[in-house]
Amino acid sequence: MPQKTLLLVTVGNPPSTLVNSLQEPLATHMGVSAVVSRTALSSPAYAFNKDRSQYHCNAIMRRLGTLLEDAPQELVMGVTDADLFVPDSPFVFGEADRESKVAVMSLYRLRQGAEGEALRRRVQVEAVHQAGHLIGLSYCEDARCVMFFPQTPQDCDRKQLGPCNVCRNELNRLNR
Numbered sequence: 621m622p623q624k625t626l627l628l629v630t631v632g633n634p635p636s637t638l639v640n641s642l643q644e645p646l647a648t649h650m651g652v653s654a655v656v657s658r659t660a661l662s663s664p665a666y667a668f669n670k671d672r673s674q675y676h677c678n679a680i681m682r683r684l685g686t687l688l689e690d691a692p693q694e695l696v697m698g699v700t701d702a703d704l705f706v707p708d709s710p711f712v713f714g715e716a717d718r719e720s721k722v723a724v725m726s727l728y729r730l731r732q733g734a735e736g737e738a739l740r741r742r743v744q745v746e747a748v749h750q751a752g753h754l755i756g757l758s759y760c761e762d763a764r765c766v767m768f769f770p771q772t773p774q775d776c777d778r779k780q781l782g783p784c785n786v787c788r789n790e791l792n793r794l795n796r
């Protein structure tokens with residue numbers, strides 16, 4: 621199978637240096653060719669929930685899905701500054717749906733207590749994690765594995781950028 625491509629789409633105004641910094645780790649650790657889309661989505665007012673003052677992942681993901689061009693190996697991931705939620709959680713760092721090939725991730729919560737290089741690493745860890753879900757990996761119980769479910773930004777700091785051996789074997793099978 622040809623290599624999967626991941627279209628990175630800015631949603632709102634995440635710093636372009638951070639978005640650009642995702643390409644290399646996504647290629648190295650998930651084996652996808654990531655490209656930053658020229659299409660940028662504006663701040664997602666349509667996804668705003670007034671009661672929570674947060675943005676609903678699903679609404680943003682639906683819009684991101686319209687950018688897919690129906691190529692079999694294509695995936696899309698939005699990168700936003702907006703504070704994201706899904707109904708059952710107080711917040712999420714990101715969300716991915718393998719079926720629709722769409723993910724979204726946010727810098728909002730990752731910024732807490734980090735800037736510069738530390739923030740960049742967190743953003744990279746989260747991007748690799750969501751790309752893993754898009755390819756078909758599920759959660760991992762190894763706290764150092766990139767597929768571990770993080771509940772705090774510090775959980776992201778403890779994770780490696782890449783998958784554990786078990787997840788790597790599964791990834792190789794999925795990417796074959």
Ligand SMILES: [Zn+2]
Pocket residue numbers: 749750753759769
């Ligand atoms: Zn996850």
Ligand SMILES: [Zn+2]
Pocket residue numbers: 760761762765766767768783784785786787788
């Ligand atoms: Zn793992």
